[in-house]
Amino acid sequence: MSSSVEAITVLSSDGDEFKITVSAAKLSKPLNWMLEDVCFSDDCDEVPTIEVNSKTLVKVIEYCEKHAPRANSGASDSDAEELKKWDIEFMKMDVKDILFHILMAANYLHMEGLYDLACQTAADLMKGMTVSQIRKIFHIKNDFSSEEQEQLRRQHPGCSFD
Amino acid sequence: MASESDKSFLPFEIIINILQRLPIKSIVRFQCVCKDWKNLFTIPSFIAEQILHSARDNPFLLIHEYDYKYRRSSLRLLNQKMETAEVLSTHSIDSFRRSWRINGSCNGLLCVELDTEQGRFPISHLLWNPVMNEVREVPQTLNDFRNFSSVGFGYSSVVNDFKIVRLYHPELLKKKEDQLLHSIRLNRAQMFSLSTGSWKELEFGALNARFSDDAVSANGNIFWFGWDLYPMIVCFHIATEVFTFTMIPTLQSGVDVAEHRICPFRLDVHGNKLALCDGFHSINRNSRTYSIYMWVVEEEDSESGNSLICTEKYKIGPLATVLKPLCIWRNQIVCIFIKGEVEGKGKDKGDLKDFLYLFNLTTKEWMKFHDFSAAYGRCVFFNYERSLVSFCNI
Structure with missing residues (x-):
């Protein structure tokens, strides 16, 4: 048992090892619980697994490490500005490829800040898409009958099913 | 996954x-x-x-510009950068072929009042969601609807209902455009509920007071600024349908209400609190200066129960020109530059433009953001957010 642990090792769902600092892990409740388990159990050999794939976990840990100093100590307005800019750069990613995985991970790891950020990013990416692009991304089938489509068109002239 | x-x-x-x-x-x-x-x-x-x-x-600042002379009207949405985001199509309310004004804006619904047209029609109301392109005609009320009234409009999530409240005087009929509402005393109240689809009379007590033109809604209440012996805030709780009247004997600042005879105040919301805003001249020897004050209205617990206290929050000025406050929008005050009160400087009388300015309460900066050129016009402002509220779901 050691209270001077500075980083813990976790496994991704793909079985890769990742290191995360104690202060960064505090951004997530489930990670924090794992941390306590590791710190206070005599048997430190077992490496906890996080049900997030490696590609996503890299990003999640990057986010945690960046936000940890501010979350733990508070920050000035200029730091907050800087962090906002960093968030925007950080979120420049493909919707399906990684953003959806980040959303799932943030939800699973109870990381409110990242979850909000990822939801907003997804909304910003989706807002300009066509209906058929949206269906493709979410694997949704058009289940309106032709009568129902006609009724919707009457209600909202110019609405498109494509 | x-x-x-x-x-x-x-x-x-x-x-x-x-x-x-x-x-x-x-x-x-x-x-x-x-x-x-x-x-x-x-x-x-x-x-x-x-x-x-x-x-x-x-959030949007909704500007209703209208021109009495040519009976032209436009609704414009400005975004946070003060750019025009949209000019709303008024086709669905113009189709009633009456002149109209907006009484209130709440959760994306606008309460529109159709005019009497010199007493030929009873006043009537429409509820309108421009996004959903839905208009609901509000039925005629119990009494004759040509009276002077001050109308408030708001929403309560407790009862999931929108309500229109009319303060009125049963005998005073609205005939002339030039009669000013705030010189007239109102003593009755009636209310329309969107969920029941009908009007009813409300208990309004023995009050016989003057009221501001505008009411404002916030947190499930509708507020008016009223004036009897003392100025007061009239609060209508939308869920319980109860009025409370709270006197404001003095404002916590250098300005004495009674001395300045300020009526009507512009009642507004600032950071979820009720706020009052007005501008004053102060005359020292030969110079005359002008300042804008903003007070925040807060509840105060005292032995005699709850009371309201107005605390001076901002003082802007003294200013070299007269800029009348019109509306609080987010952390800013929308003001109009009044031409007639500018001293000398050989003003071109043909220049009929009014300029609108924004004062940022945080940065203390002024910004000119819009001018309108109506010869006999007026600008009215509302806080507005687009919503999906549909009349089918209330």
Whole structure:
């Protein structure tokens, strides 16, 4: 048992090892619980697994490490500005490829800040898409009958099913 | 995480959270994606969350400009950069062929009053959601509807209902445009509820007071600034339908209400608190200066029960020119530059433009943002957020 642990090792769902600092892990409740388990159990050999794939976990840990100093100590307005800019750069990613995985991970790891950020990013990416692009991304089938489509068109002239 | 399966691997709960953050125009378009999404957009909890995001991330200043002479009217939405985001099509309310004005804006619904047209028609109201392109005609009230009235409009999430409240005087009829509401005493109240679809008379006590033209709604209440022996705040609690009247004997500042005879105040909301705003001349020896004051109205617990206290929050000035405050918008005060009160300087009388300015309460900076050129015109402002509120769901 050691209270001077500075980083813990976790496994991704793909079985890769990742290191995360104690202060960064505090951004997530489930990670924090794992941390306590590791710190206070005599048997430190077992490496906890996080049900997030490696590609996503890299990003999640990057986010945690960046936000940890501010979350733990508070920050000035200029730091907050800087962090906002960093968030925007950080979120420049493909919707399906990684953003959806980040959303799932943030939800699973109870990381409110990242979850909000990822939801907003997804909304910003989706807002300009066509209906058929949206269906493709979410694997949704058009289940309106032709009568129902006609009724919707009457209600909202110019609405498109494509 | 089976992203290869033919279902989206995102749980619906996460999808909902994303959709709530979309701009309203995208949501309206995405009704056509599938039935589940279309139904989701009519659920009150989704609509309420969307309004919260809309008000925080995408608030608009609605400007109603109208020109008495040519009877022209326009509704313009300005975004946070003070750019015109949209000019609303007024076709659905113009089709009633009466002149109209807006009484209130709440959760994306506008309460529109159709004029009597010199007493030929009773006054009537419409509720309108420009986004959904839906208009609901409000039925005629119990009494003759040609009276002077001060109308308030608001929403309560407790009862999920929108209500219109009219303070009026049963004998005074509105005939002339030049009669001013705030010189007239009102002593009755009646209320329309969207969910019941009908009007009813309300208990208004023995009050016989003067009221401001504008009412404002916040947190399930509608507020008026009233004036009897003392100035007062009249509060109507939308869920319980009860009025409370609270006197404001003095304002906590150098300005004495009685001395300045300020009426009507502009009543508004600043950071979820009720606020009052007005401008004053002060005359020292030979010089005359002008300042704008803003007070915040807060509840104060005292031995005799709750009372309201007005605390001076901001003083802007002294200013070299007269800029009358019109509306509080987010952290800013919208002011109009009054031509007639500018001293000398050989003003071109043909220049009939009025200039609108914005004062930022945080940075203390002035910004000129819009001018309008109506010869006999007026500008009225509302806080507005786009919403999915539909009359089918209330």
